[in-house]
Amino acid sequence: MRTTLAAATAAVALALTGCAGAGAVGGGDGERIVVAIVSNPQMQDAISLQDEFRAAHPGVDVQFVSLPENEARAKITASVATGGGEFDVVMISNYETPMWAENGWIENLQPYIERTDGYDAEDFVPSVREALSSDGDMYSVPFYGESSFLAYRTDLFEQAGLEMPAKPTWDEVQDLAAELDAPEEDFSGICLRGLAGWGEVMAPMTAAMNTFGGGWFDEDWNATVDSPESRKGIEAYIETLRSSGQPGAATSGFGDCLTRFAQGQSAMWYDATSMVSAVEDPSSSTVAGKVGYVPAPVAETESAGWLYSWSLAIPSTSEHKDAAWDFVSWMTDKEYIKLVGEEIGWERVPPGSRLSTYEIPEYAKVSEAYADETLDAMNGATQESAMAKPVPYPGLQFVGIPEFQDLGTRVGQQMSAAIAGQITVDEAIAQSQRYAETVSETYRNEEGQ
Template sequence: MGVIGLGLGFGLALSGCAGFGNLGTQPGVTTVTLASVNNPQMQDMAQLLPEFNKLHPEIKINMIFMEENDLRNAATKDVATQGGQYDIMTVGAYEVPIWGQNRWLVDLTDLAAKDPSYDVADFFKPVRDGVSYDGRLYAVPFYGESSFLMYRKDLFQQAGITMPERPTWDQVAEYAAKLKDPSKDRAGICLRAKPGWGEMFAPLTTVVNTFGGQWYNMDWQAQVNSPGFTDAVKFYIKTLDQSGEGDPVSFGFTECLNLFSQDRAAMWYDATSAAGSVEDPKNSRVAGKVGYVRAPVKLTQNSGWLWSWNLGINAKSKHKEAAWEFVKWATSKDYAKLVGSTLGWSRTPPGTRKSTYEIPEYVQAGGDFAPLTAKIMNEVDPTKPGVDPQPWVGIQYVTIPEFQDVGNQTSQLLADVIAGRRTLTAALDEGQKIAQRAGNNQKKG
């Protein structure tokens, strides 16, 4: 995820990867390499590196930015092969428990407890639990998020449409069709369709959940070509075709953020963390014009996801102490205040620390989206996000090592459907086979 075309700070490394930092080769200086997802919050971190160096001139940070899919591939390969190429990695809530179990990440529990001012208990418990394995902390949260629907209040008013506080997906599809405006190159809604389990399937899996589908049932039987899953995918693709952005398979978080912020989409369903960028008047044409409501539903009461991007230290890093000094700084209470006072309060990393929501300036800047984010993150249920029970904990992902590959392959099949290269039935039948192979591994224990 990340931003393109929204200012110099957000324009880095949207394909492949690129470095940004304060590399030093002078004697006595330790260079720490950080592999980072290319999101706005991480780009803000890069801008604030000089502040870290005022405190730690003996440590230089080399940030390497990558798109989400590229980062996952590179970081997973590095830790699995014990390469030690990266000292610190931005790692998602899906990976942390798996990598912690494999001892690919440094156990940060004791390090975090040494400094009382760091205050581990200040992290929201669901987010803290998500980066733990067997009661031990294997990464620390940088920002957390759920998902909600963002919509243009001015366009809705002009069209005479009132957005309900808890919209249904059928209502959203109806609104999107009405608000699509080809004459202004404006989509009715932007929805991710870029291949990747963390791209397309982040929002799509929540749609599947609320339509009564799921990846697996309690017996680890894949459900990819079953009615609930099929109905959700049909709806998603139909909505994209009728009211979505052009060339949707090239749109992930970054591209939808750019489209929506540049007044080219009437609605956008995505991460709550996007609101900070959407409301930044320096980079967004729609700041102050956006309303926020809970994720659309069909058969469930809620359908938002639960996610965090976290900082973890590679178990094979040769610079663990220096790496921890940076990780501690970037996830501290003071860092939240630094971002707000320096770059703007709407850009403060959200969804991790309780104390952030006690900062008056942040509460004021957060307007509608900050309190709604906190409410949503407390409402969602990662143990049963859909209609039927599931044998794992997670909303927009399945917490098994194989899911990364299952989601990636299935999303590519659906991208082929959207592009007209494959029928939906054929794609879901093939996805069923891919998912079942992983399910069989779970049955074996």
């Protein structure tokens, strides 16, 4: 595996400017670890529960660096790839884990897992456990796992006399969004990510490209961003967003859509299944109990979901690996799931990581509307079901190669600009194809093509 660091080196300056957004937890004389995480709601819950961690591990002080997704990715990648050593625990995903394990950037966690009584790695959702492993050993452990599905307001559909198909197509989603769109009331028919970033707009857009029969590269590493099939997926996504999406869509990421949908400003939202922890929380969501969930929109494929996990890893440069594992194992253990449920609310439990979560009676009750849908989406997220043609890379909503952080970011900028109307869709696709061709040349040359 090559260690191309285009995205990482571009972000080194950011990583070394200090820990913006950091907050110390503890403050005693114990061993201090620095934990870099994404500032999603579930991660903020973990920060709020640190008194429980301190009680169990009084010798460990935790300092958090909590940042928005795009910034966190850049800072973490830069630090780990360059051996910066700023962090003892990092939040990464099934995109980074196999590559970073092969590069020797993160610790093999299997020995830690095997000597930790009751940790039970076999309880992790099998598809997630496999995605976070290299040669059978886990190199990161899941905080939560996700696929994607379509959330919709059951009450509004009933009032409008509309019925959500059990397995909606993109055409049907476009029609339903248009029916319910009311921009004069600051209400959108649908909310979709438009924010630039390989993990923002390009996640659902890549899934759309896949289900229309396209993708990033064909089996021979030819770039296919401008293929007729990929174009259909891109156009369907952007057209849906332009015609019936939220205002300011080009700056909307997961967090923005979550806020908008939870506050009753959109009729539908296609995104990660992890949304349920906030959407169904009655203390912060005005639509809790009024939402239905169906599979991700399809076109030519059987399914269109993705597989993703925010997970915790220990950089090989950490000088506090045992203390880091104390924290990692605490935040990903069965008991943490119960702690969140009892202290914050069962709706806020991190979903999709452990099978036993779905056997807890309290969680089973509150998750009745989405538990099966979440697990079905995760179990069905395979290339065989979500892609029309074989590809030479791992991943569904991403391309599992080192260059993708930079490539996906560049293409995401083009697509976001098209969503904003700054350039045409044709211009965005043409430039994106050129970016992809630069990457494809390297892989074709390697294989002697």
